[in-house]
Amino acid sequence: MATISSSLLLGLSGLLATYVFLHFLLMLTQNPQEPRALATGIPFLSPIIGMRKKGKFYTELRNKFNLPVYTLRIPFMRLYIINSTELIPAVQRQIRILDFAPLEAKAAMNVMGASPEGRKILVRDVEGVGGFGYPILFDKAIHPAVTPGPMLDAMNRLSVLKVAETVELLAAQAPKTLKLFDWIKKEITHATTEAVYGPKNPFRDAKVREDYYKFEPGIITLLLNIFPTLFAKESVQARKDIVDSFHNYFTSRGHEEGSGFVKAHYQHKIDQGLTGRDIASFEIGGIVAIMSNTIPAAFWLLYHTITDAAILAECRKEVIDCCKISEDTCTLDIAQVKASCPVLLSILKETLRFHGIGTSVRIVMQDHLLDGKYLLKKGGVVMIPGVVQHTSIPAYGETVGEFQHKRFVRSPGRKRPNPVAFRGFGGGSTLCPGRNFASTEVLAFVALAIVRFDFEPTKGEWVFPTTYNANMAGTIAQPDHDVEVRVSLATSKLADKKWNVVLSGSDEGIQLSAEDIR
Numbered sequence: 208m209a210t211i212s213s214s215l216l217l218g219l220s221g222l223l224a225t226y227v228f229l230h231f232l233l234m235l236t237q238n239p240q241e242p243r244a245l246a247t248g249i250p251f252l253s254p255i256i257g258m259r260k261k262g263k264f265y266t267e268l269r270n271k272f273n274l275p276v277y278t279l280r281i282p283f284m285r286l287y288i289i290n291s292t293e294l295i296p297a298v299q300r301q302i303r304i305l306d307f308a309p310l311e312a313k314a315a316m317n318v319m320g321a322s323p324e325g326r327k328i329l330v331r332d333v334e335g336v337g338g339f340g341y342p343i344l345f346d347k348a349i350h351p352a353v354t355p356g357p358m359l360d361a362m363n364r365l366s367v368l369k370v371a372e373t374v375e376l377l378a379a380q381a382p383k384t385l386k387l388f389d390w391i392k393k394e395i396t397h398a399t400t401e402a403v404y405g406p407k408n409p410f411r412d413a414k415v416r417e418d419y420y421k422f423e424p425g426i427i428t429l430l431l432n433i434f435p436t437l438f439a440k441e442s443v444q445a446r447k448d449i450v451d452s453f454h455n456y457f458t459s460r461g462h463e464e465g466s467g468f469v470k471a472h473y474q475h476k477i478d479q480g481l482t483g484r485d486i487a488s489f490e491i492g493g494i495v496a497i498m499s500n501t502i503p504a505a506f507w508l509l510y511h512t513i514t515d516a517a518i519l520a521e522c523r524k525e526v527i528d529c530c531k532i533s534e535d536t537c538t539l540d541i542a543q544v545k546a547s548c549p550v551l552l553s554i555l556k557e558t559l560r561f562h563g564i565g566t567s568v569r570i571v572m573q574d575h576l577l578d579g580k581y582l583l584k585k586g587g588v589v590m591i592p593g594v595v596q597h598t599s600i601p602a603y604g605e606t607v608g609e610f611q612h613k614r615f616v617r618s619p620g621r622k623r624p625n626p627v628a629f630r631g632f633g634g635g636s637t638l639c640p641g642r643n644f645a646s647t648e649v650l651a652f653v654a655l656a657i658v659r660f661d662f663e664p665t666k667g668e669w670v671f672p673t674t675y676n677a678n679m680a681g682t683i684a685q686p687d688h689d690v691e692v693r694v695s696l697a698t699s700k701l702a703d704k705k706w707n708v709v710l711s712g713s714d715e716g717i718q719l720s721a722e723d724i725r
């Protein structure tokens with residue numbers, strides 16, 4: 208008994224000594240000018256434990272301490288968490304001091320599975336740019352292809368055409384019971400990849416589609432490099448198979464018949480010196496960018512539009528008002544939908560706000576005094592959790608916890624939400640370059656679905672899907688379970704018309720981020 212007690216005592220004293228040591232280590236290495244360190248209960252470990260709560264961890268700390276910015280200390284790393292909307296522009300202005308490129312290069316290395324030569328290209332210096340030239344020059348290389356104008360119109364025209372074909376096919380089969388998320392995943396994958404990759408689209412092969420869906424859940428394990436061959440075995444194998452298909456695509460010059468986007472991306476890879484299978488490996492990043500958020504965004508936009516009869520009626524009217532009706536044909540120009548359906552557009556933004564789980568990150572390249580006040584130390588990571596902004600009462604008012612379909616409709620006398628607090632497409636140097644392409648596609652999809660069909664839940668009532676298990680690699684949470692619906696043709700004066708869906712050219716983008724608002 209005496210032996211047990213003394214061993215226990217020894218153990219407890221050891222624990223206490225470690226605790227005291229870590230506590231002092233944290234205090235002594237935390238500069239008073241740095242943002243205050245929080246979650247220090249168990250030094251260096253409490254933040255890791257807290258992060259298991261995902262976004263809730265950051266909103267709880269924001270609500271409890273109400274600090275503009277704070278520090279989380281984890282082993283060998285400082286995380287600076289931004290709460291204040293006003294500090295975001297100060298972070299985003301320091302493009303190379305608070306830089307995403309080194310993190311992007313590291314993430315790309317782990318997720319894409321490039322060769323040693325490809326990895327070197329990701330991090331090497333480029334004349335006139337400096338280190339990490341590959342990710343830094345990437346945005347510039349693809350900019351013309353994804354910015355409003357003829358190249359983007361051509362890519363979007365194809366995606367609109369594919370979406371219209373999907374809707375036509377379902378109209379021919381209606382009434383029909385289907386699982387909403389499953390259907391959207393299939394159809395958005397098809398429309399998006401056809402528009403980007405053209406007639407030799409590797410995603411036409413069902414095996415490639417299945418490989419992508421197997422690959423996606425392992426992204427975080429790959430990103431953090433936690434023994435991926437052990438813990439993300441299926442993902443690693445699926446990635447290899449996707450790379451094989453894309454290697455064939457590029458070697459048979461499939462990209463030459465694809466969009467301006469895939470051509471520009473390919474040219475960037477060649478200009479930066481990539482060769483062989485690395486050209487296909489690096490495409491993994493492009494595939495994740497075009498797919499991971501577009502599918503859940505389309506699902507939630509449709510879900511929020513069809514589950515409330517009043518909202519559905521309002522949105523339907525907006526879309527029908529855009530239709531040009533001749534004797535037997537109904538022509539819908541999606542450019543008109545983008546310009547003249549403010550409620551539908553508002554639901555898209557509210558969807559991205561309400562279901563947004565993304566975090567913008569930057570690495571501190573040299574000691575920096577943020578906003579002249581807060582010391583950020585070299586090597587630290589700045590994080591802007593979208594969920595903190597999206598639940599901010601100062602930015603969105605007391606109704607912030609509700610889904611308000613007209614929140615983003617601009618009208619005189621109504622205070623508009625602070626645009627900087629909308630992080631659906633990120634912001635600053637990492638603002639999503641695909642936002643116009645993706646938004647046009649999902650708006651077209653939902654606009655057509657709601658004018659052509661009625662949706663009824665087979666359970667008799669709508670059961671709002673939870674998102675507890677959402678994959679944190681995405682920016683929009685995926686639903687935990689699917690929603691089964693009975694789809695029938697909508698009864699309206701347009702029901703027996705032939706549908707002609709077009710996209711006229713436009714140099715105007717949609718106002719999707721603070722950067723788009725002039």
Ligand code: HEM
Binds near residue numbers: 353498640683
């Ligand atoms: C509704 C669908 C989409 C959403 C919600 C979305 C959102 C985002 C967000 C939040 C980021 C990160 C921003 C940050 O870290 O600050 C991002 C990055 C990116 N997105 Fe999207 N995205 C979507 C679709 C697309 C599509 C279709 C494309 C391609 C055509 C695309 C291309 C990219 C690229 C290349 C980046 C990386 C930018 C960089 O690191 O500089 N996205 N997106």
